[in-house]
Amino acid sequence: MTAFRFTLHSTDGAARRGEFHTPHGVVQTPAFMPVGTQGTVKAALHRDLLDAGAEIILGNTYHLFLRPGDELIARRGGLHRFIGWERPILTDSGGFQIFSLAERRIIREEGAEFQSHLDGSRHLLTPERAVDIQARLGSDITMVLDECLSYPATRDVAAASMQRSIRWAQRCRARFAELPDALGPGVTNPGQAQFGIVQGGVFQDLRDESADATAAIGFEGYAIGGLSVGEPVEEMYAVTEQTARRLPADRPRYLMGAGSPEDLVESVARGIDMFDCVMPTRNARNGQLFTSEGRINIRNARYAEDDRPLDPACGCYTCRHHSRAYLRHLHLAGEMTAGALNTLHNLSFYLDTMRRIRDAIAFRTFDIFRQGFLRSASRLSLDS
């Protein structure tokens, strides 16, 4: 069993090129991790993910706990075997659902009580339980249960929330240390790693305090949570920059929930190693495609007779075989294929961007790459 290990290969400014090892394989960093909340990256086959270059995907503790249930998945041999993905998996703890399902939960010191969005049943997700569920799922990287604070929040609220997230992180680490003995055969991946999560809203002193306290607990990696929840991007970048700098240099740094293609590049420039975001997959299903020349809303009438591929610079299956006109037709007709083809393209674009980022860092040309990328890829809805 390979224990988690992060290796830094090179740096270029604050940008870092590295890799981490997990029981299910190696992941090159900076890495983008497609989100597969319910045990699937929506509209994408595993084959597509591999073709696009995905090395690790996400799963979600809260959703998989509710359905089909972590114990059922453990009986199937764990999440990897259950879903047929033998590469690394990171599971989020359910902390984001404290934010996104805010009206359906009550937070107490003990944990977060949720009313299921599926059947109304009530469940108490405690830090310990989040660890146990993830142990049964057998993901390679697990996340502590945190409170993803909504924006805006007052300083007092942000401080209290951040302090509780630290206490929860301590409880998560304590429980994690008891595994696998505490759970016995239910543990499906003894080589799991556990990441802590820095909170503190947009208040940098709170972020600093959280980063120090979280690092003091000691985790295999560190995430920055509670960003990209509505705050201006400048604030997000500022918090990311300072917080990343304060985290241990020898551990991977994961910016949770980010982001747009520009966010990825800008955050790598500030020392981030890992990302996850629903943007490429969700926006693909909703008709927004990312290309090397800007974003395309495939619904727009201007593409009705556009025979070009989405992105002439892209080598994905979608771009090799289909025109914008056809993709527009499929999307407007409500065909499922539209979601699949668009998802494959957007993920290919994201993962290809990460590949180019890694190469640029390795060649110490990241800053040049960054300037060029922001000039082209951030432009919105260009015609030719």
Added chain:
RNA sequence: GGGGAGGUGGCAGAGCGGUCAAUCGCAGCAGGCUGUAAACCUGCCGCCUUAGGGCUACGGAGGUUCGAACCCUCCCCUCCCCA
């Protein structure tokens, strides 16, 4: 030939004296989506507009009324049933 139903904005289909430029849906046009309750949500959708309003409208032509998509008369056109 006899009996019956109906003609409303691109489609479909409400409205049946004023609060109707006209419900809802579809189609169309555009925008949004950042650790996924999202193949979703929002806005616009007769014409003009300095967005406040102005103009033309509910098969056609007359009429009743302060006022008609809604009531009356005639005409045109669909559809259904019986011969």
